[in-house]
Amino acid sequence: MLFDPSILVPHLGFLGAGALLTVEACALALLGSLAVGAGIAMARTSASAALRKAAAAYVDIFRNVPFIVQLFFFYYGLPEIGLYIDAFTTGVIALSIAGGAFASDVIRSGILAIDTGVIDAAQVSGLSRRVIFTKIVLPIALRTSVRPLGSVLINLILTSSILSTITLNELTGSAKIVAADTFRPFEVYAVLLVIYAALTYAVSIAINLLHRRQNRHLGGEVA
Amino acid sequence: MIKVEGVGKKFDGVTVLDGVDLTIEPGEVVSILGASGSGKSTLIRCINGLEKLDEGRITVDGFDVAKPKELAEARKRSGTVFQLFNLYPHMTALQNVTLAPIEVLKRPRAEAETEGRALLASVGLGDRADAYPAQLSGGQRQRVGICRALAMKPRYLLLDEVTSALDPEMTAEVLNILAKLAKQGTTMLFVTHEIAFARGISDRIVFLDKGKLAVDLPTERFFAEDGGLANPRVAQFLSKMRKD
Amino acid sequence: MRYADFTWYDLVLLAQGLGVSLGLFAVTSLFGLALGTVWAVIRYYGVPALTPVIAFVAELLKNSPVLVQLFLVFFGFPAFFKLNVTPVEAAIVTLTGNTAAFIYVVAVAAIDSIGRDQIEAARVSGLTRWQVLRRIIAPQAAAFAIGPLIGLMVNQLQVTSLISVIGVMDLTKIGAILNLRTLKPFIVWTAVGLLYYLAAKLIAGLGWRLERRLSAHSAWRGL
Numbered sequence: 001m002l003f004d005p006s007i008l009v010p011h012l013g014f015l016g017a018g019a020l021l022t023v024e025a026c027a028l029a030l031l032g033s034l035a036v037g038a039g040i041a042m043a044r045t046s047a048s049a050a051l052r053k054a055a056a057a058y059v060d061i062f063r064n065v066p067f068i069v070q071l072f073f074f075y076y077g078l079p080e081i082g083l084y085i086d087a088f089t090t091g092v093i094a095l096s097i098a099g100g101a102f103a104s105d106v107i108r109s110g111i112l113a114i115d116t117g118v119i120d121a122a123q124v125s126g127l128s129r130r131v132i133f134t135k136i137v138l139p140i141a142l143r144t145s146v147r148p149l150g151s152v153l154i155n156l157i158l159t160s161s162i163l164s165t166i167t168l169n170e171l172t173g174s175a176k177i178v179a180a181d182t183f184r185p186f187e188v189y190a191v192l193l194v195i196y197a198a199l200t201y202a203v204s205i206a207i208n209l210l211h212r213r214q215n216r217h218l219g220g221e222v223a
Numbered sequence: 224m225i226k227v228e229g230v231g232k233k234f235d236g237v238t239v240l241d242g243v244d245l246t247i248e249p250g251e252v253v254s255i256l257g258a259s260g261s262g263k264s265t266l267i268r269c270i271n272g273l274e275k276l277d278e279g280r281i282t283v284d285g286f287d288v289a290k291p292k293e294l295a296e297a298r299k300r301s302g303t304v305f306q307l308f309n310l311y312p313h314m315t316a317l318q319n320v321t322l323a324p325i326e327v328l329k330r331p332r333a334e335a336e337t338e339g340r341a342l343l344a345s346v347g348l349g350d351r352a353d354a355y356p357a358q359l360s361g362g363q364r365q366r367v368g369i370c371r372a373l374a375m376k377p378r379y380l381l382l383d384e385v386t387s388a389l390d391p392e393m394t395a396e397v398l399n400i401l402a403k404l405a406k407q408g409t410t411m412l413f414v415t416h417e418i419a420f421a422r423g424i425s426d427r428i429v430f431l432d433k434g435k436l437a438v439d440l441p442t443e444r445f446f447a448e449d450g451g452l453a454n455p456r457v458a459q460f461l462s463k464m465r466k467d
Numbered sequence: 468m469r470y471a472d473f474t475w476y477d478l479v480l481l482a483q484g485l486g487v488s489l490g491l492f493a494v495t496s497l498f499g500l501a502l503g504t505v506w507a508v509i510r511y512y513g514v515p516a517l518t519p520v521i522a523f524v525a526e527l528l529k530n531s532p533v534l535v536q537l538f539l540v541f542f543g544f545p546a547f548f549k550l551n552v553t554p555v556e557a558a559i560v561t562l563t564g565n566t567a568a569f570i571y572v573v574a575v576a577a578i579d580s581i582g583r584d585q586i587e588a589a590r591v592s593g594l595t596r597w598q599v600l601r602r603i604i605a606p607q608a609a610a611f612a613i614g615p616l617i618g619l620m621v622n623q624l625q626v627t628s629l630i631s632v633i634g635v636m637d638l639t640k641i642g643a644i645l646n647l648r649t650l651k652p653f654i655v656w657t658a659v660g661l662l663y664y665l666a667a668k669l670i671a672g673l674g675w676r677l678e679r680r681l682s683a684h685s686a687w688r689g690l
Contacts, residue, residue: 120309123273123298126375127322127326136311140311143313
């Protein structure tokens with residue numbers, strides 16, 4: 001039996017729609033992860049021991065429970081308490097919560113690496129804690145964490161394939177349908193593998209470029 | 224007026240400041256001299272609230288720096304320039320200068336930027352306002368640091384060894400600007416190793432020895448044989464500094 | 468007749484599911500460890516044709532979703548190679564390959580961390596390549612690799628949850644069955660999540676104990 005990827009050609013549009021859904025979900029989940037991650041990182045570096053413990057517990061739980069279990073928890077559980085959300089939104093929420101746990105580690109490292117002198121200068125200028133965090137700490141931490149946050153994004157892209165198990169027709173979900181239609185699962189999934197690898201490769205290149213752009217301004221002065 | 228009363232501070236059981244009394248009146252230029260480890264920087268960091276006092280009291284225009292709400296008021300009245308500049312690396316020179324006026328004094332952005340540019344121009348950085356710290360030399364960064372402190376129109380300027388991290392050429396740049404400020408009547412509290420400079424612009428010299436305030440005299444009295452130099456520690460210190 | 472309530476037997480089911488998950492985790496980790504190490508050794512000796520192929524395959528496996536890899540093996544292989552592949556077989560093959568790719572990266576870093584001068588000294592004093600590998604490289608590389616390996620293993624445990632999608636009766640699959648029967652997703656998925664969490668902590672704990680023993684026995688204290 002020959003390897004014939006050309007059978008995929010008539011289905012490229014459909015796969016493209018699935019890919020678009022993946023990109024949308026991951027973009028939103030990235031924003032969600034950054035927001036959650038920044039909040040958790042702030043809690044973990046806070047002066048309050050209770051906040052620190054709660055945040056550490058959050059990260060511990062969501063890094064040691066498989067994503068698919070988390071996803072099913074939300075997807076099947078939320079309707080039970082009266083929240084009827086569609087699969088896409090549920091998926092984005094679940095990805096943001098899980099991604100946020102990983103992002104918070106990255107952002108926390110970024111925060112801890114900030115030159116304390118810079119914080120001193122901010123404090124003696126009379127800036128409030130909120131302003132110091134949002135205008136100084138977070139922007140610096142995010143800029144220095146571009147590479148590891150890129151890994152979080154790549155992770156999100158790969159994990160998003162699991163959303164196919166809750167009937168979302170993102171890239172993997174669409175591919176399953178195409179495999180069933182063409183009776184050529186090997187070609188379909190082999191090509192799918194390469195598409196994902198190419199996608200993550202493209203993202204890592206973009207991240208490297210972004211990292212270099214940030215470093216031009218910062219010039220290694222930060223940490 | 225900055226009033227330091229009976230201030231004591233320990234780090235890990237080591238006494239860094241011991242019963243320090245000091246008063247700074249508006250318009251005065253006071254230099255704090257002393258060997259490394261004598262507590263000079265710590266004293267400044269206590270005045271601007273970066274370090275907590277173990278003993279004693281510091282008030283800035285009556286505001287007690289130990290009380291959080293009063294500390295905020297005290298910080299509005301004093302500006303600090305740091306040895307290592309401590310500029311916000313992700314912001315341009317202009318943004319560094321205008322951040323606090325906009326956020327703390329609630330000045331409108333346009334107004335803050337106009338004043339900021341004027342300040343930067345007055346120290347010779349008019350054309351570098353949109354540069355990032357990484358693109359500036361050490362001397363330029365420190366000048367931005369000075370502008371950042373001045374932008375808040377502080378009553379008191381605290382300067383913590385602000386030229387120690389600069390080479391001689393840049394040091395001269397910065398000292399010139401500080402001399403100008405002193406002439407204009409800005410109240411300044413220097414911690415410095417630049418003895419000649421201190422002698423040139425200060426009204427008063429304070430000498431810290433192992434955390435204690437050993438000498439507090441008007442400048443020329445400090446350098447007189449029967450004044451400051453009568454103190455053996457001062458004489459020792461000055462001769463060592465001259466040798467370097 | 469459908470029993471919609473929980474019974475004590477459900478605990479047995481969960482235990483069985485956990486056993487399947489852990490069993491497959493252990494088997495694939497061992498195989499993956501062996502395979503990944505072999506790949507790293509091949510790279511170390513610079514075998515001409517194999518090295519770039521291994522590098523490419525490892526990159527592909529690391530940067531594509533495990534779910535898609537599972538589909539490729541479980542659905543694709545039977546269609547393409549005319550083989551019969553059971554869910555468990557597909558799971559073992561896929562997870563071994565995926566684990567091996569990550570082990571490969573860690574092993575390469577571990578081997579590279581050993582200074583060439585040591586190797587040269589050993590070779591010059593007459594030790595064969597095999598002896599150098601066994602007595603100089605392996606112990607030091609192992610001590611170096613333990614830290615990253617623990618994190619990797621905990622992650623691979625999470626990954627096993629995906630084999631439920633191709634029908635293996637692991638802990639997640641049992642959870643899905645219980646969920647469908649009792650319609651109590653919060654209880655079911657929390658229980659499943661808790662079991663995975665405890666298993667992850669167990670593995671990490673064992674890993675750190677092993678690390679202490681390895682450090683104690685090897686003369687090299689590590690970085």
